[in-house]
Structures are given as C-alpha cells and as structure tokens.
Amino acid sequence: MTKLRYERPIITSLNGGVSNKFGTRSLHEPVSHIDGVSVKEIIAQYGSPVFILSERKIRQTYRDAKRAFTSRYPKVQFAWSYKTNYINAICNIFHQEGSWAEVVSIFEYKKAIANGVPGKNIIFNGPDKTEEDLRTAIENDSLIHIDHLDELYQIIELTGSLKKRPKVAIRVNMDTGIYPMWDRFGFNYENGQAWDAINKIILTDKMDLVGLHCHIGTFMLSPNAYAVAANKLSDLALGLKLHHKKNIEYIDLGGGFASKNTLKGSFLPGSDIIPGFDEYAEAICTTLLNAGFTKDDLPMLILESGRALIDEAGFLAGSVIANKRLSDGRRALVMDMGVNLLFTSFWYDHRISPVEASGHHTENAVIYGPLCMNIDVLRENVTLPPLKKGDQVVVHTVGAYNMTQWMQFISMRPNVVLIDPEGKTHVIRRKETVDDLNKMEEMPSHLKSFKI
Numbered sequence: 001m002t003k004l005r006y007e008r009p010i011i012t013s014l015n016g017g018v019s020n021k022f023g024t025r026s027l028h029e030p031v032s033h034i035d036g037v038s039v040k041e042i043i044a045q046y047g048s049p050v051f052i053l054s055e056r057k058i059r060q061t062y063r064d065a066k067r068a069f070t071s072r073y074p075k076v077q078f079a080w081s082y083k084t085n086y087i088n089a090i091c092n093i094f095h096q097e098g099s100w101a102e103v104v105s106i107f108e109y110k111k112a113i114a115n116g117v118p119g120k121n122i123i124f125n126g127p128d129k130t131e132e133d134l135r136t137a138i139e140n141d142s143l144i145h146i147d148h149l150d151e152l153y154q155i156i157e158l159t160g161s162l163k164k165r166p167k168v169a170i171r172v173n174m175d176t177g178i179y180p181m182w183d184r185f186g187f188n189y190e191n192g193q194a195w196d197a198i199n200k201i202i203l204t205d206k207m208d209l210v211g212l213h214c215h216i217g218t219f220m221l222s223p224n225a226y227a228v229a230a231n232k233l234s235d236l237a238l239g240l241k242l243h244h245k246k247n248i249e250y251i252d253l254g255g256g257f258a259s260k261n262t263l264k265g266s267f268l269p270g271s272d273i274i275p276g277f278d279e280y281a282e283a284i285c286t287t288l289l290n291a292g293f294t295k296d297d298l299p300m301l302i303l304e305s306g307r308a309l310i311d312e313a314g315f316l317a318g319s320v321i322a323n324k325r326l327s328d329g330r331r332a333l334v335m336d337m338g339v340n341l342l343f344t345s346f347w348y349d350h351r352i353s354p355v356e357a358s359g360h361h362t363e364n365a366v367i368y369g370p371l372c373m374n375i376d377v378l379r380e381n382v383t384l385p386p387l388k389k390g391d392q393v394v395v396h397t398v399g400a401y402n403m404t405q406w407m408q409f410i411s412m413r414p415n416v417v418l419i420d421p422e423g424k425t426h427v428i429r430r431k432e433t434v435d436d437l438n439k440m441e442e443m444p445s446h447l448k449s450f451k452i
C-alpha cells in the first residue's frame with residue numbers, strides 16, 4: 001500500500017445565498033407591492049428606474065427611535081441629517097415629526113431655512129463654513145458647531161461687527177475603541193485640545209458655549225462606543241461646571257447608528273446582526289443619567305441620526321435590460337440602474353428581489369448597471385430566479401445617501417416617488433432632462449457653429 005500524500009487542512013468560505021449548512025436563503029422571493037401599492041404600476045406611471053420612498057415607514061422608524069430614547073431620558077431632541085437625504089418632502093416629514101435640521105454646508109442650511117425650519121433649530125456642522133456662512137448662522141441664532149481653531153478665531157473676529165452673541169458648541173473627537181478613529185473633525189478629547197477650545201471660548205467671552213458635540217463614525221455596530229462617547233462629553237460638561245460655573249444646554253451625540261443593511265463581506269444579513277434603537281439608547285441614556293449631573297443640570301440629548309432613520313424606507317425599482325453569459329460561465333444581468341444611482345452598492349450587498357414570481361430554479365448572477373464603465377456593478381454575486389429582458393426588480397434599503405450622492409453620469413437621475421400613508425403616490429423630485437443640464441452651460445460665440 002502506498003502512503004497517502006499529506007494535504008494541509010484548508011478553510012473554504014461558504015457563498016451567501018447558495019445551499020450551505022444553514023440552509024438556503026430565501027431573500028429572492030418576489031416583492032410585488034410596497035405599502036400595498038403595485039411596483040409594476042409605479043413603474044408604468046413614473047418610468048424605470050424609479051426611487052420609491054415609504055412615508056409610513058419613515059414615520060414608524062422615527063417614532064420607534066424617539067420612543068427608545070424618550071422612554072429612558074427626559075430631554076431628547078432629534079435633528080435630521082440633511083446630507084443623508086435632503087429631498088425637501090423627506091426633510092419635512094422629519095420636521096413634522098418634531099426634528100430639527102442638522103446641516104453640513106450653506107447649501108443644506110439654505111434648504112432648511114426654505115423648508116421653514118427656524119434658525120434657532122438648525123445645527124450647523126462641518127469644517128467648511130465661510131465668513132458669510134457664519135454671519136448668516138449667527139444672525140439667525142443657529143447653533144454653530146465649531147470644527148477647528150481657525151473657525152473659532154473667525155467667529156471671535158466676526159463678533160466685533162455683529163450685535164448678536166453667537167451660540168456655539170465644539171465638535172469633539174475621541175477614542176471610543178473603534179478604529180480607525182475619526183480624528184479629522186473637531187477637537188481631540190484625550191490630548192486636551194477640547195479643553196483648550198472650551199477655555200478659549202469661555203475666557204474670551206464673545207460667544208455662548210451651549211453644547212458639546214461628537215459624531216464618532218458611521219454604521220457603528222457597537223452601542224458601547226456611544227457609552228464611551230457620552231461619558232467623555234459628560235466629563236467635559238461636568239468640568240465646565242466645576243471650573244467655570246457654567247452649564248451647557250445640550251450634549252449632541254451625532255449620528256452613526258447602523259441601518260438594516262448588509263455590509264459587504266458580512267456573513268449574516270445586516271437585519272440579523274445590527275443593534276436596535278433600544279440598545280443604542282440604553283448605552284447612551286444610562287451613561288448620561290449616571291454621569292453625575294443634578295436634575296436641573298441634566299443636558300438635553302440631541303441625536304443626528306441619518307441612515308438608521310431612512311435607509312429601510314427607500315427602494316429603487318428598475319428593469320432588466322439584458323441577460324448574458326460571461327466568459328467564465330457565470331450568469332450576468334444588465335439592469336437600467338447602476339452605481340450612478342446607487343452609490344451605496346460600493347459598501348453594501350443590497351437585497352434585490354424580483355417583482356414577479358418567475359420559477360424556482362435560482363442561479364447566482366452578477367448584476368451590472370447600464371453604464372459603459374467596468375466598475376458599474378450592483379451586486380457581485382446574488383441568487384435570483386431566471387429573469388428576462390423587461391422583468392422588474394426592487395433593490396431594498398436604499399433611502400440613505402443615494403439620493404444625495406447619486407451622479408449625473410451617462411444617464412439622468414430618475415423620478416423619486418413618495419407613497420403617502422393612504423397609499424397615494426406623489427413625485428417629490430421629478431426626473432432630470434437634457435434641458436436641465438444644458439441650462440447650466442454656455443457656448444462661447446466662436447464655438448457656436450461648425451461644418452462637418
């Protein structure tokens with residue numbers, strides 16, 4: 001008998017979607033209706049592709065988040081993160097629910113003002129505020145969150161020519177045990193920069209320090225990171241009381257709660273592993289309540305949650321343009337929507353469902369968008385039943401960051417439709433046309449004509 005050859009043990013990865021020891025995933029079941037409205041009819045009326053938002057889901061999610069915090073802490077205020085989705089109708093749903101506005105540029109600031117948000121209920125974040133932007137924010141009594149010393153000095157300078165005392169907070173960055181640390185925004189806690197900024201504000205006495213802010217990251221899977229952040233901001237607030245006899249009005253813990261999406265490379269779907277609002281709320285509220293504030297000094301808790309409040313309420317419906325076999329035998333589908341509309345497909349494995357049932361024999365496929373660009377891949381590998389040209393699909397959990405980061409590249413941006421709680425549909429952003437683009441262009445007279 002010959003000796004068998006030694007083979008070293010290997011670990012093989014299991015492909016999500018295909019049969020494995022956990023059984024087959026059934027995420028490819030058809031989704032024919034959203035909030036009781038037929039996707040087919042929406043596409044027939046508004047075209048393909050089309051973004052669809054559920055007002056009912058937005059309000060439900062917001063109320064769930066609000067309940068998680070208000071049942072644990074007496075003073076809670078949400079501020080809608082405009083950059084997550086700044087279509088005005090969406091912002092106004094949040095404002096109707098009681099949200100303030102959180103903006104990171106003067107363009108978003110102007111949108112909030114035009115939507116009717118009072119200046120004092122606008123939080124102005126971000127590193128890029130011009131002198132003119134700061135002047136506007138000060139005149140409107142908005143809450144200016146200072147990002148760096150240059151901004152602080154500029155505000156001090158501005159107070160010389162303005163009658164109002166600016167209301168400011170500082171943005172603090174810190175080690176919360178999550179790496180890489182977001183230390184490019186604001187003043188660091190551990191190395192004393194945050195204290196230095198606080199002392200400069202208090203002792204120059206040109207503005208009112210009303211809050212302390214942080215935004216420790218995004219898609220944070222650890223509620224404990226927020227406990228660490230709440231603890232460090234509380235320490236600064238209590239130090240302010242001790243050394244300067246001043247109370248701050250609020251602690252703003254920013255956004256960053258994970259939405260029910262699946263990060264690329266994650267073995268289990270996001271909906272199974274991400275913490276709920278109750279877990280984040282428990283970590284934050286318990287920390288604040290135990291930090292050592294007296295009842296009268298307890299700061300208001302502000303939350304700037306973005307993706308966790310809107311992602312699940314957004315869908316992108318589109319159609320199959322073509323079926324292909326790639327040279328290596330894999331099935332490929334070309335869709336009429338790509339990374340131009342779904343920027344988030346670079347980091348999420350978005351769930352994709354057929355609109356109609358079309359057979360039980362599923363096959364793994366790569367999903368391409370319509371762009372003439374190799375990077376235009378919506379999913380590298382997804383299990384779907386056979387779909388033919390013209391069949392429709394729904395991409396799930398796309399409400400956050402896509403309708404703000406979408407590109408006008410090769411194709412125009414499509415209609416965005418809102419389904420109201422009664423099941424009526426409304427266009428809240430009409431699709432773009434070539435005229436919209438050409439409106440911004442100018443033709444120098446020597447280039448106006450040509451002969452070919």
Ligand SMILES: *Cc1c(COP(=O)(O)O)cnc(C)c1O
Nearest residue numbers: 081215218255256304305306307
């Ligand atoms: C982007 C942003 C948010 C919202 O973040 P999410 O991760 O979507 O919750 C909140 N605050 C600030 C300062 C931001 O930049």
